[in-house]
Amino acid sequence: MTASSWLLVALPALGALILLLAGKRAKAWGHLLGTATVALAFVYAVILFFSTAGNATENVNLYSWIPAGQLQVDFGLRIDALSLTFVLLITGVGMLIHFYSIGYMADDEGRYRFFAYLNLFVASMLILVLGNSFVTLYLGWEGVGLASYLLIGWYQNRPSAATAAKKAFLMNRVGDVGLALAIFLMFKYTGSTGYTQVFEGLTNGQIPPGAITAIAILLLLGACGKSGQFPLQAWLPDAMEGPTPVSALIHAATMVTAGVYLVARSNVIFSATPDGRLVVTLVGAVTLLIGCIVGCAYDDIKKVLAYSTVSQIGYMMLAVGLGPGIYALGIMHLVAHGFFKAGLFLGAGSVMHGMNDEVDMRKFGGLAKKMPITFVTFGLGYLALIGFPFLAGYYTKDAIIEAAFGQEGWRGWVFGLAGIIGAGLTAFYMTRLMMMTFFGKSRWKEIKSTDGRDFHPHESKPIMWIPMAILAIGSVGSGAFFAIGDRFENWLAPTVGAYHEAEHAPISAAAIPWLTLALALIGALLAVWIFRPGRDIPVERPQRVSWVVRAARNDLYGNALNETLVARPGTWLARALVYVDNRGVDGAVNGLAAALGGGSGRLRRLQTGFVRSYALSMLGGTFLLLAALLLVRFS
Template sequence: MPVHFAAAHGTLSSIWLLVAIPLASAAILLLFGRFTERWGHLLGVASVLASFILGLIYFFSLRGLSSPYRAASLNLFDFIPVGGLKVQFGLLYDPLSAIFVLLITGVGFLIHLYAVGYMSHDEGRRRFFGYFNLFVAAMLLLVLGNNYVITFVGWEGVGLASYLLISFWYDRPAAATAGKKAFIMNRVGDAGFVTAIFLMFATFGSVNFADVFNGVASHGAGQTTILILGLLLLLGACGKSGQFPLQAWLPDAMEGPTPVSALIHAATMVTAGVYLIARSNPLFTANLTLQTVVVAVGAFTLLFGSIIGGAKDDIKRVLAWSTVSQIGYMFLGVGLGGAAYALALIHLLAHGFFKAGLFLGAGSVMHSMKDRTDIRRFGGLWRYMPITWATFGLGYLSIIGIPPLSGFFSKDPIIESAFNRAGWTGWLFGSAALLGAGLTAFYMTRLFVLTFHGPKRWTEDIEHPHESPAVMTIPLVLLAVGSIAAGALFVYSPFNVKDWLRPVFNNPAAEGHEHIGQWWATGMTFVVVLIGLAIGLLLFRRGTAPQEQPAGPVVAAARANLFGDMFNETVFEKPGLYLTRALVYLDNRGIDGLVNGLAALVGGSSGRLRRTQTGFVRSYALSMLGGALLIVAAMLAVALG
């Protein structure tokens, strides 16, 4: 059946307000300067709360639609009316965008509320909330666009806002460098996305979702074209979601304020790549090779991130590499196709709760410990920060998949689906996902134990660690509730995500074989998780020395990010630098040298010829005589020859 999105009407005809409200708030905060200093942060929080309330209203309105696709499309105005390319500035509100809207605005509101306390003494608080609102508005536009061009506009808006937020403390060299790194690496992925848009228009004559998906279904493109399109989109997705080979920017994003880390890593930017692949599911489902590439990227990245996370000592960087790994599970799910699309989205939603809680919990610890981040210098904080300890602990148990917390309901089914993929690749990718679960339990246990348990190891200048104020702990408690209940809610409640997303993923289930059953997968995963937890507990229950310890080759490699940065520097950065220097030399000595040389030749010759123009008649007569003699001599030579 052809894809068709009905025009929005009634309540859903105002979905543009979801983007307009936080965007207007950002404009007020950034353009009206000191006028908003006293109350700007309250406006920033209120705007996201308003979008969340509207999101709930639109969600229930969408549930009442009876169309097969349960979707409402709204075209606002002509965006690019150029020749044969007609692009509307249009929005699409369907089950997929609806759950992203609620995640972005719901978790985003809690992070904004937390930031009121976290940024209370920062001189740039107004500017911070302006950037924060801009980030939310751009992410909402990304998930609400009804064509790839509008999605790309939101995509670039998120990239701009992330640069502004990561480098918020621009007077710190590390923050400025991290912002530039994120911006540049994302431009690499964005080049793939925009090239895919050009190829879509050349192939299907349109960039609207419905037209592209119908073109794929009607075999309007060959398998090679679909493969190239999918790989280009995958490159863009890897950039935004920090997946291999464009993962290096994501941990460095920790240089921004902690609420930025929570917003980027939990509810917004890193989920954009997963959204892009899920939204483009008809295209990815049409090519098995393309699906295999996505699964391979996810499986490799989830192991890559979890290995590095086990060797980091900075509390936020451990969580950052954890995000790289957990997004790998989501890529694994969307790559498996069929019912696994919904499984990936369930994990994405659950991850939004427990990862936001973990990051904000890390910020609470830093707030108490004078912005220290080295977990080797913490210990025993559970006595001083009971709310942070409890909420962080629930997030920790959820991410490692302890039942009945949300991670158990979201990650275990992805592992089972990976094992049950057809052929030997099922065993390969399933084993990678299972090993990743054990590594996650290990490094998260290490993080939790070193931070909150064992003997205290902080220095004398930190006399009285204390609990954070209520404006910070209330969001922690609410996110902890999500860590507990979100998984079961998304799987078993009347609002379960699988049924809700059925109109979006209306393709047949991916072919597979039941290599292992559900209980076998759950049992194996639980045992592996307990092994990882036990190893972490045994090794670090008494703490660890604050000074640098001699490391074996595996730990040394993990601390060096498995040489990912070295690889990028050797393969891309240095050759690019040398090429740039060579081109500059060629420009200076070659092109400029040729141009300047010709100019000098003409100028010098003119200067010398000018000396013959003396103005004396005798000189001109002598010249004429000399010329006449030369002509006579030439004529005689010809005659005698």
């Protein structure tokens, strides 16, 4: 079966190619073709999953891609437990998002093109996780960046969407530079970019310790760009400018998970550098807190979920940064997150669909009665996210917090407290979202009476709520799967190492889940009290707020930080270089050309064309030569 594993990539890629070539002729059937190709890829992935031993790694070399002297890169696929886990997530959740998009984008004139971009997204992500070398991964990495740019900027008539797409593209290029430099260093020391050769070269001592740490940090920079981690997290919330299915695809199954995959795939490198792992855990801890704090202050339902993704990816990065024995927990939370976050985004899209594309939660309220299916499916995803007992997040996030507390010395306290505080904040902002959206009085009726806007909230069509229901079942059912022994950890062990529980927890390991649950309960109850149904919630958000809320509304000044440290100095440097180029390089070249032109113009005047002038010049030259000879002779 693995010999034909290239079909996993070929099917969605072929769908994208056909739709782009067919153009407007695919209006009537483009969405069907795009969905069918991803569905077939998912079916093949399931067959491949059951036909593969799981504990074996198989490399399928398709052809020689870059034969250039010492650089020999084969285009090949690596089939193992880690790649198959991601393939099932990408194609499975991606298929459901495709089905949902059929209904969501039904009235869009460019729906065929939208599905072409979705297929390109899925195909690029499959190349990324299936490639057997870092160069092949980089190909998929850039393909995902292109597809995200096209989809985030889908509504091209909106300046905010165009700006968001450009912002995502440019900030990801910053991370991509780090990944490219890491690949260069790997090739320098091992003479290869293939996973097997690089990892063997590392274990054989071909890469010095300092270079290992440098490679790890550069890989992390690439991961921060794709996964929206500090300090490159500012593009991810702005990506909500794209259609909601795009948000679900980016945040649940594809783009933001790429950084976690990169660190997990490179676990041999990170396991060899404690300093590199420490940086990863610090980035994860800082990012999860940033996402939680900012998520508490936003009123845009999609942006709240976006910062929730920033935070949850922070948990995953924290887990994979904890090192040998813990990598599997990050992947486990990633899989659970794929279910409930995709369901939450599709639920948000269903709410928007019924509310004339309104995203401000202050203008919602009382939608549980109007949209009961959306309420139930969204509610199950909410419970899984906040770590409600026996749902997916309860088993995955709590395990990460316990592993964080299990680190030695100050690390156990810092990372453990970051994780547990994040759990409480997550319960608060997600309960706030639920209360403002589905409970209380119907504030949308007040808007109709004040500014004339008309809302007719209604349940979405079956083509939209059926995928939401399946994802809700996954949010519940995956918890039961994770609860049974160490099945998932054992499945991943051949690729990311055997899992082992924490050994140095500063507090009782048995008390950590209860403490986490208590903080989550406090956060949820606090949100219920503040936004209880009887309380009047203003339709317009208050402007006079505390400095904490103001900072959170401004993304904790992440954009200002990037502007100050990167954008403005970059602009000044570019202007200085332009000045040097214009006045220095171009000035020297142009000055030399002007001197030659002016000199030749003056010398040209000596060429009169008259023989008598030339004879006089020759006579004058002769007298000068004789005078010089006489001067030399008698001096």
